[in-house]
Amino acid sequence: MNDTVLHDLSALDGALYAAVAATDTPALDVRLRRLSAAADRSKINLSVAVALTLVPGRCRRAGLAGAAAVALASFSSNILGKGLVRRPRPDREGARVRVDRQVPMPTSASFPSGHTASAFALATAVGTVLPPASVPLGMFACAVGYSRVHTGVHYPGDVIAGAVLGSACASLVLAMGHKVLVSGGRG
Structure with missing residues (x-):
């Protein structure tokens, strides 16, 4: 890509x-701040994955795939992506993000959004194995991604990259899992 397109x-x-930041949404501010904070360290994602593993059959497979996808997405976004790109976090004060919608500003790089990557990894992996879960988990993943922009800690591009990365990590986990199931675990 040339410099003009990137600019x-x-x-x-x-x-x-x-x-x-400029859109006044007082009814959403507290809810999105809480959602963003609740998604820290993949707490919600892993809780859903663990709960699914407690139910035998397809739910267990969905939970295992979801947990593996979240782990891969978290590593890929937080260690690899942020380490390679090192994009600075947005200037919340300069954009006048309301204080009552803010969460603590992370010290890590901004690109890609790890919260979003993990949420989309869960939604994609679980939703593929357990289709009835795809819509609610997809909506949850979108809400987590938007909450990161709403609270002022990510640019929209960080969230889009996180969504793509999380979905790709889930697809890789599912492809690897299918290969293991088809081959009976033999390399």
């Missing part, structure tokens, strides 16, 4: 971030 994408990302 334009960065400008769009900043403008979308500023638009979210």
Whole structure:
């Protein structure tokens, strides 16, 4: 990609971030702040995965796939992605993100959103194995991603990258799991 396209994408990302910050949404502020905080360290994602593993059959397989996908997405986003890209976090004060919607600003790099990557990894893995869960988990993943922009800790582009990365990690886990099931565990 040439520098002009990257500059334009960065400008769009900043403008979308500023638009979210400028939109008055008092009814959503507390709820999205709580959701963002509750998604820290994949607590919600892993809780869902563990709960599913307690039910035999397809639910157990969905929970195991979900947990593996969350682990891979978390590692890929937080260790590899943030370590390679090192994008600075947004300037919440400059964008005038309301204080009552803020969560603590992470010290890690901004790109990609690890919260979003993990939520989309869970939604994709579990939703593929257990289709009735795909819509609610997909909506949950979108809400987690949006909450990260709403609270001022990520640009929209970070969230989009996290969603793509999380979905890709889930697809890899599912493909590897299928290969193990088909081969009977033989390499």
